Amino acid sequence: MSASALPSSGPAAQGVDASGVHAFLDALETAPGIEPHSLMIMRHGRLVASGWWAPYTPGRPQLLYSLSKSFTGTAAALAEAEGLLDFDAPVIAYFPEFEADITDPRSRAMRVRHVASMASGHEHETVDEAFGTDPAEPVRGFLLQPPERDPGTVFAYNQPTTYTLGAIVQRASGQSLSAYLRPRLLDPLGVGEVFWRRDRTGRELGFSGLHATTDAVARLGQLYLRDGVWNGERLLPEGWAARASHPHTPTAGAMGETDREDWHQGYGHQFWLSRHGYRGDGAYGQFCLVLPEHDAVIATTAATERMQEMLDLVWKHLLPAFGPAPLSGREAADASLRERLDRLALPAVEGSPEPPGGEADWAAGQFTASGGGPVRTAALARDADGWTLTLTGDGDRLGLRFGGDGWTVAEEPLPTAVSGGWSDAGTLSVDVLFLETPHRLALTCSRAGRTLTARWCTEPLHGGRLTSLRAPRASG
CATH class of the missing domain: 2.40.128 (Lipocalin)
Structure with a gap:
């Protein structure tokens, strides 16, 4: 668990209507194809609602999938502030041993800011080609894939861009991503143990593979909401949150889907723009939603392929629950919500605990x-x-x-x-x-x-x- 608990409050005191949270829980639990695992809601810097669907528990790390990218982007911001990397430098400058191999002019023109914003010039995902071309050095495998367009001109959701960004941080710092982030980000935020999957090079993946608690996700979101300041201490460079959440490249149509509106709002530096605020997200419903207009952060873990539908439920039920002022006379409603959040549970398999015909044929x-x-x-x-x-x-x-x-x-x-x-x-x-x-x-x-x-x-x-x-x- 984290070193210290997040400051908490009843929802009403922070202008949050408990009935909206109930409506969101109702919708989550009845939506086909959505299995919620955890939810944390912060408003005005206070934790106003949190719950885990048993057998999931608060202290257990979760595989965040591509929400890992937002932690990698944060590491790059810290490395830039320390002079370890330059967002305007060519990627190849950090891997001089590949100079003779990388001859494509677009690959050579690719800059750190391009891989940070998934604007490498490729028009499609290249992860299979990159790792297949050179499993022992995927950065080289990636740079050997000639971009179809000039870097900076087109968005493609492309895992090796984030892998390369993470590799630059690890090479420039001489540390793994998690080790680099520990004294600069994780410890100051009060984040406990994290675990990051490595590849055969020994690097932490960067684009995926991070296991951390929902609490860690909520803390990262709150740090971004406060422009990198935590408990009065500046942890991230001033203005980085705005850079990370600025739409550097348009994404409309780039994902090849027409029914995922929240993926069409643009991409920043390892954060997506949303219809409301911005977010880090990972496959199957791992979300860090930062909502500056509501002074709120929502962190979730889940198991669903219907991620757009899950966001739609947030917009439909939770946003209207964020009011402009504290609510009075809601003590009973807040207590009822807390009781519900404390008893959240996933249903067990239906059926008899013993075979109806006796155990002889099954034992x-x-x-x-x-x-x-x-x-x-x-x-x-x-x-x-x-x-x-x-x-x-x-x-x-x-x-x-x-x-x-x-x-x-x-x-x-x-x-x-x-x-x-x-x-x-x-x-x-x-x-x-x-x-x-x-x-x-x-x-x-x-x-x-x-x-x-x-x-x-x-x-x-x-x-x-x-x-x-x-x-x-x-x-x-």
């Missing part, structure tokens, strides 16, 4: 998956304490205990919550939440034919084995 069951997928086989076993389903696949082996009502939480071999039940005498359903990620695996074992199906509700984007779905803590 030593073996099940085989058809086709591809993350699981090849599953073995079910019964002991005095309940059931264990052991999954194997791709060199992986993962034992999952479940039984009774609700979720069974385990920390080893990795943080999971498991719920299972029999819908009938022939069908067992088991859901697995990988608690340091947005990911849920839905498993169905059928007694007839001893078959298994395994389906991701949200697909992990970094690949790897089931047992890698956790924060990348140092071993030993």
Whole structure:
């Protein structure tokens, strides 16, 4: 957890109508395809509402996916202020060993500010080409992809741009991103442990892979809302928040989708512009919304592919709840909201905790998956304490205990919550939440034919084995 709690207040004292927060929670919990995991709302510098849907908890780090980019952009701002990098310098200047290889004039003309704003001149995502061309040095692989347009003239959501920005910071500082940020940002903000996925070069990815708490996301948003000042101390260069949230390149139509209006407002330095304010965001609903016009910050984690719909619910329900003045006589409403936030929970799998026909046909069951997928086989076993389903696949082996009502939480071999039940005498359903990620695996074992199906509700984007779905803590 963080070194000190954020200052808090009842919603009404900060002009926030609790009924609007209730309406937002109602909408989140009834929207098909949205699984909320956490919510924090700050207004006028005070935490006015926060909740975690059990079995998710406040102190657990979450995989932020591309919300990591906003932390990388922040590191670049700090490095610029210390004279370690120049936003107007050519990218190639930081990698002189590639001089002879990088001959394309547009690649050579690419500047730090271009990769910071995803305006490298490429018209499409180049992550597969960059990492495929040179897995041992993805920056070189990226610079070997000739841009179709002059740098600075076109936006493309392009992971290697942020990777390169993060690589420049790490090379110029001689430290990993998290180590560089620790004394300059994380410690002053009161952010506890963070974990960042590395590639084969040993670098932290920059564009993704950061695991941090929702509290850390809220603190970053509040720092930007206050133009880089935290508790009276300037942590970020004056004016950086405005630079980061200025639309350096237009994005309308660049994402190839017509129904994602909040992705058409422009892109700054590792922050998106929104219809309201600006934001860092990561796949599946990891959001840091900074709303200067409302003096508010909203931090969320979730599991959804309907990110635009989730933002629409914020605009529809939460924005109208932000009033211009404190509200009086709302003590009961505030208390009711607090009680609701304290008991948020994800529903467990429906079904009987024991097989309706008795355990004889299930107690030593073996099940085989058809086709591809993350699981090849599953073995079910019964002991005095309940059931264990052991999954194997791709060199992986993962034992999952479940039984009774609700979720069974385990920390080893990795943080999971498991719920299972029999819908009938022939069908067992088991859901697995990988608690340091947005990911849920839905498993169905059928007694007839001893078959298994395994389906991701949200697909992990970094690949790897089931047992890698956790924060990348140092071993030993």
